Amino acid sequence: MLNCKEMCEKASAFHDEELNFYQRMRFKIHLLTCGNCQQFIKNFKLSIAMYQRKNEEEAKKNVTDEKISMIKDKLK
Numbered sequence: 001m002l003n004c005k006e007m008c009e010k011a012s013a014f015h016d017e018e019l020n021f022y023q024r025m026r027f028k029i030h031l032l033t034c035g036n037c038q039q040f041i042k043n044f045k046l047s048i049a050m051y052q053r054k055n056e057e058e059a060k061k062n063v064t065d066e067k068i069s070m071i072k073d074k075l076k
């Protein structure tokens with residue numbers, strides 16, 4: 001059985017689906033029985049989603065900046 005410390009260490013690998021079947025099962029079994037880790041994984045997923053959304057916004061902003069400078073170049 002995994003302990004909570006190992007759960008924290010494997011959270012990223014679990015999310016990225018880098019664990020094998022056996023490791024995933026052990027991870028999920030601990031998750032079913034441990035409220036602390038359920039909360040931890042929930043927060044972990046939320047922070048990843050927020051990070052990804054932020055990156056997407058940055059990407060959009062970069063494209064817009066590129067387009068604006070392209071337009072400026074054409075107006076010269």
Ligand SMILES: [Zn+2]
Nearest residue numbers: 004034036037
């Ligand atoms: Zn736990």
